[in-house]
Amino acid sequence: KKKKRRPVRVYMDGCFDMMHYGHCNALRQARALGDQLVVGVVSDAEITANKGPPVTPLHERIIMVSAVKWVDEVIPDAPYAITEEFMKKLFNECDIDYIIHGDDPCLLPDGTDAYALAKKAGRYKQIKRTEGVSSTDIVGRMLLCVRDRSVSGNQTHASLQRQFSHGHSQKIEDGGSSSGTRVSHFLPTSRRIVQFSNGKGPGPQARIVYIDGAFDLFHAGHVEILRLARGLGDFLLVGIHTDQTVSAHRGAHRPIMNLHERSLSVLACRYVDEVIIGAPWEVSKDMVRSFSLNLFA
Ligand code: CTP
Structure with a gap:
């Protein structure tokens, strides 16, 4: 009789701030690389230190990630970078086989790769990042939506700009149109x-x-x-x-x-x-x- 195979457990981490279908698609692809998906949701403090304060607090980000149907377990308060110590915990305590991230470069403030150790250990796998959506892009659309409004609108604009101008490499563009047409680069298939x-x-x-x-x-x-x-x-x-x-x-x-x-x-x-x-x-x-x-x- 064939022995029952141990399930392959994969780990994906992320901020999952202002959760969108690009994040969901990343989780879907990660889950397809194994049998069980464990997701590390990065703490507010770690996000703030690495790319500026998140818009949605940890407890909300955990609700959003846990609600995705491809997620089996959640580790709250995950670190932003995979350290030696955390990697040991993943392999030895959480039985993780592979660490997964999108194919976009994920650099720490000092310019080094956040997944360097996992790659060196030969336990890193990559999924394809979803084009046409990002938190930065969504904020851009929200700015377009408040741009033509009065003083309160301008305040919203300013605070959104402030929250998102730091640490995000992409420039926020509001589409340059005041007609109310949204700029979505998403092609539904x-x-x-x-x-x-x-x-x-x-x-x-x-x-x-x-x-x-x-x-x-x-x-x-x-x-x-x-x-x-x-x-x-x-x-x-x-x-x-x-x-x-x-x-x-x-x-x-x-x-x-x-x-x-x-x-x-x-x-x-x-x-x-x-x-x-x-x-x-x-x-x-x-x-x-x-x-x-x-x-x-
Ligand atoms: N991700 C993706 N496609 C996107 C956005 C994110 O595949 N359009 C993936 C990232 O590569 C990562 C995971 O989702 O593996 C969690 O992403 P997060 O840490 O929140 O990263 P960001 O890249 O900052 O997402 P965003 O730019 O939308 O804030």
């Missing part, structure tokens, strides 16, 4: 949506719960409401409103994230079974029938 999907429909007896919304800038509050909604039944279907619907109700500068970006963030959440990409504002009789909806959250 059917493959990416399939990669994020569960690929399973509800069982014949399932109680299907429906919840809809904009789910713009997916945050801890969204995670909590999706968790509660899922708890009401067996299958959670989430309707994501179109960009036009969101603009009509929240103003020309919203949403910050477009329909496909919002759909990916929701799909990555462990409480979600399926999404409707572009749901109507009002639930129609047809929808109730064709999706066999029986509970509305």
